[in-house]
Amino acid sequence: MLDASRPIWEGYLSHPFVRGIADGSLAVEKFRFYLLQDYLYLFDYAKVFAQGVVKSQEPEVMRTFASYVASILNGELEIHRGYMRRMGITEERAETEKPTLSNLSYTAYMRAVAAEEGPAEIMAAVLSCALSYEYIAKWIVRNYPDAEQHGFYGEWVRGYASKSYAEENQRLTALMEQLAAGYPEKRQARLTDIFVACSRYEAMFWDMAWNGEM
């Protein structure tokens, strides 16, 4: 799965939006636009995990999916709310924002997988989002030593490069392997297709953030 999307992931690292966070040169206006879109995105992302609870039978699997619903709504979105406070954006204001077509397409795709398919396919859909942010943030930390301390973007970098985020991702990866164990080739190929599609949607989301799509 990771091999199939390697070239797409390499592209994230040279993306001007990602580079702008890395060297601190990104215009705050661009980040503001991205953050509001990502704020909307994360509520749908949480719903995809919630669908994982609905679609799974084993208590342990249900518990894992459920814990991510809570950690997105209470943990990751705290980063967003922190930035919104700093930029003077209220939650009411953020909720009136309209998702761009790129954003809608990405979440609609994940929600269609979640509605029609099973827990392994749902995990394949959420995995590239989670893993790619860790990949990007760790790459920033390795290559831009000042990025973590940046007065504005530092919090974003630290959050996604953190040990706790990596640990959560390890649990997701382990669950992916557990759910897909013994899958025949055809179903494995389907998981890869979903993972690659979401990796491409991630690239589209960065493009949207950079170009300010309406």
Ligand SMILES: Cc1ncc(CO)c(N)n1
């Ligand atoms: C678009 C997008 N993908 C992945 C993540 C990481 O959860 C995020 N916050 N936003």
